[in-house]
Amino acid sequence: MSEKLQKVLARAGHGSRREIEAKIExxxxxxxxxxxxxGDRVEIVPGLKIRIDGHLISVKESAEQICRVLAYYKPEGELCTRNDPxxxxxxxDRLPKLRGARWIAVGRLDVNTCGLLLFTTDGELANRLMHPSREVEREYAVRVFGQIDDDKLRQL
Structure with a gap:
């Protein structure tokens, strides 16, 4: 079965789909x-040679990919981005290194916020967990300074 090239390369950990699309363009x-x-499609068959910048890339069929999920406690001061200029x-920076896959954050937290984040190697799982149409319930604990009346609570 053929798949879009950018999906295959993103699944193999060579960037997001948008990053791969930019490399293709x-x-x-x-x-x-x-x-x-x-828009090119590829079928993963023995002998397929995909290269990025001349480097041979190893790809696997989606059925062969292992879905990993990681719970990570994000401390204050860390950004939820891959690279910070x-x-x-x-x-x-703190997640375990992977070969042939990449971590995808399921949501994010602000730099001055700490809490539990989920990461996965499965982009479809991440999308299902994040998309509002799936109505995945989230719960947040917050600490406030001062008094919160009903009017302020409604604003939150």
Whole structure:
């Protein structure tokens, strides 16, 4: 069964779908020696050669991928982003390194917030957990300074 090239490469941990699309549009991705174009589909078969910037990429069928889920306690001061141009610490700096996959955050917390975050290697699972249409219940505990009356509570 064929899949979109950017989905295959994102699942293999080589960037988000948008990042992969940008690499494809820039002519940095080839399939079996031919420069890929956006919208190309591939079928994972023995001997398939996908390259990014000339480097051979290892890909697997989605059925062969292991879905990992990780619960991580984010302390205050860490960002929920992969890279920070200012060099500040990110949650991804502290996660276990993976080969052939990448961690996807299920939601995010502000830099000055601490709490539990979920990470997975399965983009579809992350989307199902985050999308409002699935109505996954979330619960937050907050600490406030001062008094909260009913009017302020409604505003929250």
């Amino acid at each position: 820039a002519g940095r991705v080839s399939v079996d020696g031919k420069i890929a174009t956006l 200012e060099g500040r610490p990110t949650v991804f």
